[in-house]
Amino acid sequence: xxxxxxxxxxxxxxxxxxxxxxxxxxxxxxxxxxxxxxxxxxxxxxxxxxxxxxxxxxxxxxxxxxxxxxxxxxxxxxxxxxxxxxxxxxxxxxxxxxxxxxxxxxxxxxxxxxxxxxxxxxxxxxxxxxxxxxxxxxxxxxxxxxxxxxxxxxxxxxxxxxxxxxxxxxxxxxxxxxxxxxxxxxxxxxxxxxxxxxxxxxxxxxxxxxxxxxxxxxxxxxxxxxxxxxxxx
Amino acid sequence: xxxxxxxxxxxxxxxxxxxxxxxxxxxxxxxxxxxxxxxxxxxxxxxxxxxxxxxxxxxxxxxxxxxxxxxxxxxxxxxxxxxxxxxxxxxxxxxxxxxxxxxxxxxxxxxxxxxxxxxxxxxxxxxxxxxxxxxxxxxxxxxxxxxxxxxxxxxxxxxxxxxxxxxxxxxxxxxxxxxxxxxxxxxxxxxxxxxxxxxxxxxxxxxxxxxxxxxxxxxxxxxxxxxxxxxxx
DNA sequence: CAGTGGTCTAGACCACAGC
DNA sequence: CTGTGGTCTAGACCACTGC
Numbered sequence: 070x071x072x073x074x075x076x077x078x079x080x081x082x083x084x085x086x087x088x089x090x091x092x093x094x095x096x097x098x099x100x101x102x103x104x105x106x107x108x109x110x111x112x113x114x115x116x117x118x119x120x121x122x123x124x125x126x127x128x129x130x131x132x133x134x135x136x137x138x139x140x141x142x143x144x145x146x147x148x149x150x151x152x153x154x155x156x157x158x159x160x161x162x163x164x165x166x167x168x169x170x171x172x173x174x175x176x177x178x179x180x181x182x183x184x185x186x187x188x189x190x191x192x193x194x195x196x197x198x199x200x201x202x203x204x205x206x207x208x209x210x211x212x213x214x215x216x217x218x219x220x221x222x223x224x225x226x227x228x229x230x231x232x233x234x235x236x237x238x239x240x241x242x243x244x245x246x247x248x249x250x251x252x253x254x255x256x257x258x259x260x261x262x263x264x265x266x267x268x269x270x271x272x273x274x275x276x277x278x279x280x281x282x283x284x285x286x287x288x289x290x291x292x293x294x295x296x297x298x299x300x301x302x
Numbered sequence: 303x304x305x306x307x308x309x310x311x312x313x314x315x316x317x318x319x320x321x322x323x324x325x326x327x328x329x330x331x332x333x334x335x336x337x338x339x340x341x342x343x344x345x346x347x348x349x350x351x352x353x354x355x356x357x358x359x360x361x362x363x364x365x366x367x368x369x370x371x372x373x374x375x376x377x378x379x380x381x382x383x384x385x386x387x388x389x390x391x392x393x394x395x396x397x398x399x400x401x402x403x404x405x406x407x408x409x410x411x412x413x414x415x416x417x418x419x420x421x422x423x424x425x426x427x428x429x430x431x432x433x434x435x436x437x438x439x440x441x442x443x444x445x446x447x448x449x450x451x452x453x454x455x456x457x458x459x460x461x462x463x464x465x466x467x468x469x470x471x472x473x474x475x476x477x478x479x480x481x482x483x484x485x486x487x488x489x490x491x492x493x494x495x496x497x498x499x500x501x502x503x504x505x506x507x508x509x510x511x512x513x514x515x516x517x518x519x520x521x522x523x524x525x526x527x528x529x530x531x532x533x534x535x
Numbered sequence: 536c537a538g539t540g541g542t543c544t545a546g547a548c549c550a551c552a553g554c
Numbered sequence: 555c556t557g558t559g560g561t562c563t564a565g566a567c568c569a570c571t572g573c
């Protein structure tokens with residue numbers, strides 16, 4: 070058991086004041102210099118404590134004024150989403166239905182922010198688990214030279230992997246939209262659905278650092294084979 | 303346009319090395335002292351740069367050894383979830399179906415990690431938007447003295463708000479599970495469903511700092527009134 | 536042992552708030 | 555003007571790693 074750093078201790082003490090209601094949302098906390106005197110430490114140490122609190126969403130800072138207690142954020146969750154793997158299921162095989170270079174329709178051209186005569190790669194796949202079809206997946210990637218259109222490279226790739234050949238994963242912005250819908254005839258056929266199992270629909274949109282779209286995708290999961298898990302922070 | 307701090311500039315340069323492939327996953331980056339010499343800055347400045355990279359998931363640090371390029375995390379999203387408000391809909395009225403103190407059944411007692419003779423508050427509500435029922439909501443809160451069981455306090459409260467009377471929001475751990483299901487007769491009745499609109503189901507579980515459960519909840523949203531949105535980071 | 540990252544100090548200068 | 559937070563320096567000691 071090694072000892073806790075001073076800056077962590079100070080951060081904990083301030084956290085405590087907030088958690089116990091001694092400090093409320095919007096209140097100003099002691100100035101950095103006051104905290105220095107209070108704990109008899111240097112300012113850099115205090116600033117390290119405050120950095121923790123800022124990072125964890127406890128406080129925010131206004132230069133020239135002071136540090137203030139922030140309104141807690143309680144509606145954000147970190148959700149794990151991987152097309153091939155969720156908390157109750159894992160894809161063990163895929164079938165490539167189609168890989169084609171197509172021209173986008175109005176809606177797609179708009180989403181990808183390209184003109185209608187540009188090339189787009191369309192990939193359609195079925196995901197399987199133990200022989201059962203569990204998801205129907207369509208992706209549209211903005212075409213560029215060197216794009217991986219080799220089946221082997223595409224078949225088992227997740228969306229981030231496909232796009233990361235061009236743009237590094239770190240600098241990519243990703244969005245998802247999660248919704249529900251009933252399966253139409255086409256999807257029922259693809260997914261061997263004979264009853265009223267609903268679908269979980271995940272739309273993905275990837276853009277680079279400059280917000281230029283790299284691709285969009287939509288994955289239809291059989292409702293009985295997917296559960297997404299998330300936790301606060 | 304004020305100038306960018308040195309530590310941000312250094313962080314950007316190292317990011318760039320990673321994003322352009324000059325540094326790959328697992329590679330060691332220059333030691334802190336080397337970076338000091340390279341940019342002619344003090345060590346604290348360099349450490350501030352590295353703190354950014356660590357925070358953004360670019361690198362990790364091994365004391366006594368060095369800093370290394372981290373494998374990018376590409377399956378995590380920050381999802382906004384508020385029972386009363388999502389990206390396509392906002393609840394403007396609720397109906398309290400029931401507020402009761404009950405004894406948990408086996409399953410619930412297990413989930414809440416309490417014995418079966420303890421008291422649990424059950425709250426059942428319907429959420430409405432412009433007169434239409436859009437969600438059916440059930441919550442179970444571990445009873446404690448001072449619990450808000452006044453209708454007025456409960457009717458419009460979200461889950462975090464209900465529980466925050468006891469445990470401060472900051473120190474609470476929240477989990478969600480997102481799934482899909484077809485509406486049974488009871489839910490069809492509650493939600494005025496006459497066709498095959500599926501339901502989006504969100505289970506929530508709140509625990510305190512010591513992982514003691516505070517409450518669980520399950521909300522059934524009409525599929526045509528909900529869409530969850532998330533983004534990377 | 537020398538080199539690494541982790542912590543901490545006691546200064547400094549700046550831009551900015553508020554009076 | 556003083557006080558605030560934001561940046562930055564040039565040291566220091568520690569625990570740890572690897573040789």
